[in-house]
Amino acid sequence: SSDLTLGIVTACVLKLFPRPRDIQTALVALADLDAALSLLAAARQASGDCVTACELIPRIGLELGMRHVPGVRDPFERPHAWMLLLELSSARPSGLREALDGVLEEAFGQGKALDAVIAESGDQRRALWRIREAIPEAQKKEGGSIKHDVSVSTSLVPEMIRRCTGAVEAALPGIRVVPFGHLGDGNTHFNLTQPVDADKQAFLARWAEMNRIVHDIVVEMEGSISAEHGIGRLKIEELAHYKPALDLELMRRLKAAIDPQGVMNPGKILS
Numbered sequence: 001s002s003d004l005t006l007g008i009v010t011a012c013v014l015k016l017f018p019r020p021r022d023i024q025t026a027l028v029a030l031a032d033l034d035a036a037l038s039l040l041a042a043a044r045q046a047s048g049d050c051v052t053a054c055e056l057i058p059r060i061g062l063e064l065g066m067r068h069v070p071g072v073r074d075p076f077e078r079p080h081a082w083m084l085l086l087e088l089s090s091a092r093p094s095g096l097r098e099a100l101d102g103v104l105e106e107a108f109g110q111g112k113a114l115d116a117v118i119a120e121s122g123d124q125r126r127a128l129w130r131i132r133e134a135i136p137e138a139q140k141k142e143g144g145s146i147k148h149d150v151s152v153s154t155s156l157v158p159e160m161i162r163r164c165t166g167a168v169e170a171a172l173p174g175i176r177v178v179p180f181g182h183l184g185d186g187n188t189h190f191n192l193t194q195p196v197d198a199d200k201q202a203f204l205a206r207w208a209e210m211n212r213i214v215h216d217i218v219v220e221m222e223g224s225i226s227a228e229h230g231i232g233r234l235k236i237e238e239l240a241h242y243k244p245a246l247d248l249e250l251m252r253r254l255k256a257a258i259d260p261q262g263v264m265n266p267g268k269i270l271s
Contacts, residue, residue, distance in 0.1 A: 004265040006258050018091035020052075024100045025087045025119040027057075027128045028107070029080035033158040035112035036084050036183055040154070042106060043086055046099040053087035054184035055132045056157070061180050064193075065134035068141040071127070072134045075117040084183070085132050135180050139193055142176075144200040146210045148190040152223035157186055160221055164190055167213045172206065174198070187227040190214055211238060 030036055036056055043051050059081050065072035088096040100118065107113035119125035139145045152160045165177045174195030181189040192210055194203035215225045219242050226235055240248060255262075 005255060006264065008264065020089040020091060021093045022090045022096045023087065023125070024089075024096045025053075025085070025125045025128055026100060026104065027075060027117045027131070028084045028086060028104065028113050029076055029115040030082040030084055031112050031114055033082050033161060035107070036082065037155060037158065038110070038112050039084055039086065039103065039107055040183060042103045043088065043100070046103050047088045047090075047096060048099075050088045050090045050096060050099075051086070051184060052089040053085060055085040055181065056183045056188070057083040057085060057132055057135070057180055058178060059083075060176060060178055061135040061138075062131055064138035064142060064178070065131055068138040069130070069134035071130055072138075073127075075128070076115050080114060083131075085128060132180070135178065136189075136191075139178060139191060142193050143198070144194040144203040146192040146204065146207050148192075148211070148214045148218075148225075149187070149228050150190055150214065150218045150223055150225055151185070151187045151227035152218060152221045154183065154186040156221055156223070157183055157188060160218065160223065161188065161190070163217050163221075164214050167217060168192060168210060171209065171213055186223075208237075212241075215242065 028039060030039075036054075040051065040054050043054070059079055062072070062074060062083070066074060086100075088100055090096055104113060104116050104118075108116075117128070119128055150160070161179045165179070168175055168177060172195070176193040176195065178191040178193055179188050180191075181187050194200060215238055218225055225238055225242065258264075
């Protein structure tokens, strides 16, 4: 988006969808990170593309939530490194539970799923979602966080997470990597939490260094360094680093032509 630097929204059109009548939600313990892709593909095929959420959750995200956020608990008997919050929704009254059961049965048979919990009520569904939604809140209570909102092709998400994790851990031993987010569209919140007992300000002073490590890998994989939240002010220097000079000049000229006085959301995107 242009972050409202090229215009002001005066009207919008909303596309309405029927209220879902059949919602099936499961938290699946994965054999490994790559298994998430297999489950997503199987769920799309089995449900007629009724997958409305596919959220990747690391063990550390769950642990932080249990430590700091009331109501978050581990639904499994033993810890698992990676989990997938999978939700199917349809305006039809039934049919998705059978599809979900089939997907999980196949995943267990192939060794890609180690355990699973299916919500049997609205309260159970909300409890599963609470695990995912508590991660950002819990991170704030663990000290400094350096956050990245990146995306790559869905098929490359596991590789991106592995490469970025290895690179930042090599640069700063003890750093805690908390990658989570929307696997279905390739968007990952690749967040970094300071090492235990580290100085918060000293950790945050390495923000630019960590940005460059992660963003170099994402760009090399033909991804985006700003998947969901725009460029704003925080990523102006990163945009200037990765965007060709000609592209930036065209953007400035377009801005000058539309907003010669620079009154539309000044200071965003372009320096």
